[in-house]
Amino acid sequence: MIKRFIIAIIALAVIGGGIVGFNLFRAKMIAQFLAAMNSAAFPVTVTEVVPGTWAPGIEAIGTANAAQGSDLSTEASGIVREIRFAANDTVEQGQLLVQIDDRQERADLEAARATEDLAQITLRRARNLQQRGVQATSTLDSAEAEAVSARSTVAKLEAVLSMKQLNAPFAGTIGIPRVEVGQFVSAGTVYATLQDRSKMRVDFSLSEQQAALVKGGMAVTVIGEEDGTQVAGSIIGIDPKIDPNSRLVNLRAILPEANGHLTPGQFLRVRVHLPEEKDVIALPQTVVASSLYGDSVYVVREETPEGSDTAHLVARQVFVQLGRRSAGMIEITSGLKAGDKVVNAGQNRLSSGAPVTITTDAAATAN
Template identity: 65%
Template sequence: MIKRFLIAIIALVIVAGGIIGFNLFMSQLMTNIFANMKAPPVPVSVSEVTAGSWEPGIEAIGTASAARGTDLAVEAAGIVREIRFKANDTVQKGQVLVQIDDRQERADLASAKAALDLAETALKRARELREKGVSAVSALDSAEAAALEARAAVAKIEATLSTKQLTAPFDGTVGIPQIETGAFVAAGTPYATLQDRSHMRVDFALTEQQAALVKPGMVVNLTSEAGDMALEGTISGIEPKIDPNSRLVTMRAEVPNAEGGLTPGQFLHVRVALPVEENIIALPQTVVTASLYGDSVFVVREVTPEGADEPQLQAKQVFIKVGRHAGERVEILEGLSVGDQVVNAGQNKLTSGAQVFIDNSQSLVEPAPAAEN
């Protein structure tokens, strides 16, 4: 009985040992297979690093306003007799826009002109009599004074009449009427806005350091918030003092607006173009990978691994130092040299040292020698 029990135990140990040994053998075999297995090459698209022209610029946000624009107001109180414009009408300088009731002033003017005619006749008669020596000098002086007073009375009433006829001070586009026919309006009541949109101004602010780089006459590129409009202007004015509250310097650019794309009050992206620099290395921003360790790119280089007969293409992660940004490109200060092959598509599939092959058909960016804006 004991003999059979021992034989069973020995058989069980042999079977268990065989199973364990087989599992250890298979595990080691799989480890060796995966250790010697090479990952297939990863397809990447590359761009050659070149040095070229770089147009630096200063970015800001500006507000558009008309070169000539004002809120029109009533000069003298009265009843509105006629409104001679509609919203968004294009008006000419001197065109009558609003007529205030002036019947009383016209009646006063007729009376003043009749008094002037009488004074002029009396003056003429006094001069004739004085020439004949039959009147005193004081009579001529009185006649001349009366004539002057009559002329002044006519001029005063004509000036009052002119304030009842409201005209456009310059060519432009008139806004929505803010008064109604038949309404009584007081002096100073605004009745519309007038904007000359053929020529616009854009005001924006820069820091003290940025303002030191800007001079009158520099080119300014403007784009709308939606990006559907692009215009060009020039710096026309720089505020001679720094705002003590914001520590910013106000700039003004003159912008032709013949097509009427700009509207007063519109927000715009402003870029002041600085002098062009040569021999600058720049890359699309999508090529650069940012991380906690810094900015980096993948560079494709030809290497010959130990024991290999032929060279292979490998992607190496290279840390770089970036500088200024301009549009979709970024300046590279350190880390790359002219002629390097930089991966511009497929970086997310790469690790440093990965074997790759070049397939530029999947490129997401156009190769460019330098940043041009």
Template identity: 60%
Template sequence: MIKRLLIAIVALVIVAGGIIGYNLFIGQLMKTIFANMKAPAVPVSVSTVAASTWTPEIEAIGTAAAMRGTDLAVEASGIVREIRFKANDTVRKGQVLVQIDDREERADLASAKAALDLAEVTLKRARELRARGVSATSTLDEAQAAEAEARASVAKIEASLSTKVLTAPFDGVIGIPQIETGAYVAAGTTFATLQDRAHMRVDFALTEQQAAQVHPQMAVTLASEAEDVALSGTITGIEPKIDPNSRLVTMRATVPDAEGQLTPGQFLHVKVALPAEENVIALPQTVVQASLYGDSVFVVRETTPEGAQEPELQVKQVFVKIGRSAGDRLEIREGLAVGDRVVNAGQNKLTSGAPVTIDNSLSLDPAAAAAN
């Protein structure tokens, strides 16, 4: 009985040992196979690093306004007798826009002119009498004073009449009428807005550090939020003080807009072009990968693995220091040298040391790919 039990135990140990040994053998075999298995090369496109001309830009948010724009107001109170414009009419300087009832002033003017005629006749007669010596000097003085007073009364009434006729102060596009014919309006009532949209300006603000790089006559480019407007202009004004509340410096740019693409009050993206710099390394933003460890790029390098006969292409992850940005390109301050080939597509499939093949048909940077 004991002998049979011992034989069973020995047999069980032999079987278990065989199974364990077989599994260890298979595991080691698989490790050897995978260790010697060469990973397939990953196709990538590359951009060759080159020193180029860098045109830095300062970006800001601006608001469009007409170089000449104002809200037109009534100068004198009265009844609106006539409105001589419609919304969005193009008007010329001096064109009559609104007529306020002026019948009372015209009647006063007729009376004042009659009084002036009488004063002029009286003065003429007084001069003749004085020349013949039959009139006192005081009589002539009184006639001259009366004539001057009558003339001043006429001028005063004519000035009052001019406030009843509202004219355009400059050429431009007039807005929606804010008054109605027959309505009584008080002095100062706004009746429309007038904007000269052929000559526009854009106001924007920069930080103190940015403002130090800007000076008058620098070029600016403008784009609307919908990107349906693209215009250029020049800086014509820089506020000589910093706003103590926002700590910003206000800038003004003049923008020719003969076609009327801009609308006063419109929101705009502003870019100020700074002087160009030579020998700067810049890459597309899509080339650079950001992570918790920093910004990096994959650089393709030719290496000869141990035991290999032919060199092959591999990628190495290189950390870089990013500088300024302009459009879709980033300045690379450290980490790369002229002539390096950086991967510009397919980075998400790469690990440092992976073999690759170059296929620039995948490129996200057509200009760089064409150069390769």
């Protein structure tokens, strides 16, 4: 009985050991099989790091203004007798725009001219008599004073008449009339706006730190917000004073190539072009990933696994230091070198050390 019990125990031990040994053997073989398998490589597109020219700039918001533009107002009061322009007319410098009733002033001028003529005749007679010695010097002096007074009166009335005629101070496009024929206007009444849209300027502001980088003559580019119109210009003025309330500096740029493409008062985006810099590494902003640990990119490198003779492409996460941003590009100040291949599409599926293949098909990186 004891002998059979012992034989049963030995049989059970052999069977149990065989099962355990088989499981260990199977686990080892599975591990070896998985180790021998190559992980699927992720398709990515890359940008090669090439130091180039960096064109830095300063972005601002500005307002378009005509190089010559003003609201025209009357110099004298009176009844509007005639309006010689319509809205959006192109007028020439000196063109008569509005005539204010000047009948009384013209009558006064005729009387003053008659008085001047009489004063001149009296003066000539006094000089002739003085030369013949039959008239006192004081009489000649009085005649000369009367002649001067008469000329002054004529000149004064001519000036008053000129103020009744409202002429264009410069050529440009005139706006909607703000007065009507028969309306009484007082001095200072605005009757229209006149804008020379052939030459425009833009006024904008920068922080005192940014303004310190700007000098007169620097190139600028303005972009219209609505239609994307781009016009080039240059800085012509920088205020020597910083606004104590906003801490901003006012600047002005001339836009000689506007050619009527901009409207006074229009909202504009302004870019001031700073001097170019050489050998700067700049990449598209989309290649950079930011996290709590810092800013990083994925760089494709060729590596040979330990125990293998075949090199493979893998993506390695590299932390970088960022600099300035401009026109969708970002400056990399450290972490990369010339020749590095930086992943620019497909990096959302990567982890450091993941195998990759380089492709030129951007659509493949999204699958």
